[in-house]
Amino acid sequence: MKYTESHKYLMKTVDFDKEVVDLGDVEVRNISFESKAYDLIPGAEEYKCEDHNLKFGKPRSFVFNTGHEDELIDIADTQILENRKFYCPVFFPKREQGMSDVGCQMSDVRYPISDTGRAKRGQRLILLFHGFNEKSWDKYLPWALKLVRETGKPVVMFPIAFHMNRAPVYWVEKRSMFALSGKRKQHFPNAMKSSLSNVAISIRLHSQPQRFIWSGLQTYYDVIRFTEECRKGTFPGIEEGCSFDFFSYSIGSLLAEILKLSDYKGFFTDSKLAMFCGGAVFNRLSPVSKFILDSEANVALYSFLVEHIDNHLKRDPRLRHYLGPGHPEGYNLLAMLDYRNMREYREEKFRQMHEQVLAVTLKADKVVPAYEVINTLQGAARDIPIPVEIFDFPYPYIHEDPFPTAIIPADMVDEAFDCVFDRITNFLRS
Numbered sequence: 106m107k108y109t110e111s112h113k114y115l116m117k118t119v120d121f122d123k124e125v126v127d128l129g130d131v132e133v134r135n136i137s138f139e140s141k142a143y144d145l146i147p148g149a150e151e152y153k154c155e156d157h158n159l160k161f162g163k164p165r166s167f168v169f170n171t172g173h174e175d176e177l178i179d180i181a182d183t184q185i186l187e188n189r190k191f192y193c194p195v196f197f198p199k200r201e202q203g204m205s206d207v208g209c210q211m212s213d214v215r216y217p218i219s220d221t222g223r224a225k226r227g228q229r230l231i232l233l234f235h236g237f238n239e240k241s242w243d244k245y246l247p248w249a250l251k252l253v254r255e256t257g258k259p260v261v262m263f264p265i266a267f268h269m270n271r272a273p274v275y276w277v278e279k280r281s282m283f284a285l286s287g288k289r290k291q292h293f294p295n296a297m298k299s300s301l302s303n304v305a306i307s308i309r310l311h312s313q314p315q316r317f318i319w320s321g322l323q324t325y326y327d328v329i330r331f332t333e334e335c336r337k338g339t340f341p342g343i344e345e346g347c348s349f350d351f352f353s354y355s356i357g358s359l360l361a362e363i364l365k366l367s368d369y370k371g372f373f374t375d376s377k378l379a380m381f382c383g384g385a386v387f388n389r390l391s392p393v394s395k396f397i398l399d400s401e402a403n404v405a406l407y408s409f410l411v412e413h414i415d416n417h418l419k420r421d422p423r424l425r426h427y428l429g430p431g432h433p434e435g436y437n438l439l440a441m442l443d444y445r446n447m448r449e450y451r452e453e454k455f456r457q458m459h460e461q462v463l464a465v466t467l468k469a470d471k472v473v474p475a476y477e478v479i480n481t482l483q484g485a486a487r488d489i490p491i492p493v494e495i496f497d498f499p500y501p502y503i504h505e506d507p508f509p510t511a512i513i514p515a516d517m518v519d520e521a522f523d524c525v526f527d528r529i530t531n532f533l534r535s
Contacts, residue, residue: 108247108508108522109515115246121194121270130199131253135192136340142326143189146266146319148181152423157431161423169312169405177275178285178305179312182320188271193331194242196253196260197342228344230335231260231533232328232364234357236382236505238306238397239268240277244506245354248526252352255530259343260352263328265360266320267309276305293401300395307402314409315417315424318438322427324360325434329369336372350533351378355473355504356390358383358464359441365461366440366454367433377461379529382473382504384464384493386451387411387442389477396505397472411443444480452484459491463532465525468497472504496525 106114119126119133126133144152152161182188231252235245242262249260264271275281282301289308290299299307310316338345349372353361358380365378388411392398398406409417418425428435437454440447455462464482466475475495482491498521500513508522 107515107519108251109510109518111247111250112243112510115250116243119194119242119246121192121242128250131250132197132199134195134197134342136195137190137192138327138331139190140188140266140323140327141330142323143183145323145326146182146188147313147316148183154426157426159426161426165421165423167313167315167409167417167421169314177273177281178308182267182316185267185273187273188267188323191264191269191271193264194249194262195340195342196249196262198253198257198259228347229258229350230343230347231256231258231350231352232332232361233260233262234351234353234360235262235265235269236355236357237268237392238303240272242269247522248352248354251522251526252530252533255526256534258350258533261331263331265357266324266327267306267316272305289399293399295400297400298393298395299399299401302396303394303398303402306397307399310398311402311405314406317406317410318424318428318435321360321363321438322435325363325367328360328364329372332369332372348376349373350376352381352529352533353378353383354381355383356392359387359438362441363434363437365458366437369434375461377533378458378463379532380462380464380478381525381529382465382467382470382507383478384466385473385477385481386444389444389474389480391472391474394472394505414439414442448485451481452489455482455484455491456489459489462491463529464491464493465528466493466495467502467504467507468495469502470504494528496521 118128121135124135147164149164152164153159154161233245233249233252245262249262252258253260279301282304285308286299286301286304289304290296293299332349334340335343335347336345351361351365361378361380362384365373365376368374388407393400393403418428426432428439430436440451462482464478466473466478468475475493479493482493483489498507498517500517500521502509508518510518
């Protein structure tokens with residue numbers, strides 16, 4: 106079944122309200138999970154770090170006046186129950202998948218796919234991380250199916266905090282968001298790319314840009330606890346002592362990079378990381394898009410995370426603690442915010458793991474430009490041998506929708522999808 110056919114079939118067949126969905130050779134199980142790190146995000150009365158036995162008391166407040174706060178949008182993050190209890194769709198192979206000798210053409214190099222090198226070892230899972238401001242898994246269903254069929258590894262689709270099924274339904278309710286978008290455009294008539302698709306996240310990050318850091322760290326700790334439970338054999342179908350690889354897209358690549366760089370308890374020492382349309386440091390991204398952020402939110406986010414982060418670290422002891430060396434995950438996040446900041450440290454870390462990383466980029470991608478991925482992963486001197494491969498398709502595409510299923514001839518999209526994912530699955534298979 107080709108990509109476009111698979112996309113239509115999976116959208117009709119996969120039901121996230123069911124515990125198990127049978128796809129024949131693959132089974133989708135929706136695993137329930139509860140975050141234990143929600144007390145880190147804005148909205149708590151006081152904060153403490155259990156690891157270092159530190160109390161921070163009353164939280165420091167940093168809020169931009171957006172002029173049109175909405176009680177269902179800009180609310181205390183700790184009150185959003187969907188972000189605390191959620192499900193993770195997991196694609197399980199029912200049997201060993203046969204591997205065929207196929208490949209794709211890119212930069213005059215052919216990458217054959219075969220079953221050589223598939224070591225007989227314990228179960229390995231692929232953790233799949235999605236893009237920014239996404240509320241539906243639909244796009245990723247054929248991606249996950251391709252990954253599980255071609256690698257034989259279960260694929261876990263893990264939602265980032267306040268995204269996908271971790272966000273209230275209200276945030277994607279078209280009528281409400283249309284009205285809210287109209288109000289925002291009245292308050293910020295010069296805002297670019299403001300839309301009903303991005304108004305909820307734009308208001309929230311415009312109001313409190315520090316949410317990017319705290320929700321990111323919450324997601325990191327959630328993933329860590331999930332992997333710990335997997336290694337205990339807590340979830341049906343996941344074997345005790347299992348290990349992990351990563352497939353990430355867009356901003357999900359930042360999460361994957363931090364997990365790999367931090368290597369909690371050695372869980373990810375030998376993990377492979379395949380990134381698609383991602384991999385650049387934060388301040389080299391261009392997220393202003395009607396599908397991602399409007400320009401006002403982007404300015405506030407950039408101001409907090411890049412231009413004035415040093416001042417915020419001086420004034421906020423909790424932020425300084427969690428982004429300091431005592432928390433490798435926060436320290437590595439800090440290293441991934443600004444290209445100029447901590448460059449030597451960041452590049453040495455990437456140099457050490459270069460054999461385990463692959464980045465696949467797109468020539469026409471304006472959100473995560475290919476050359477910025479190269480700048481980050483291969484370093485200023487281009488002396489880090491991480492492969493960054495640039496693909497291009499013979500049809501109009503954008504970062505947010507590289508494989509459009511409408512208008513474009515299906516065979517062209519099918520070929521483009523196979524070309525990209527054959528390369529990725531070939532890398533992740535061993």
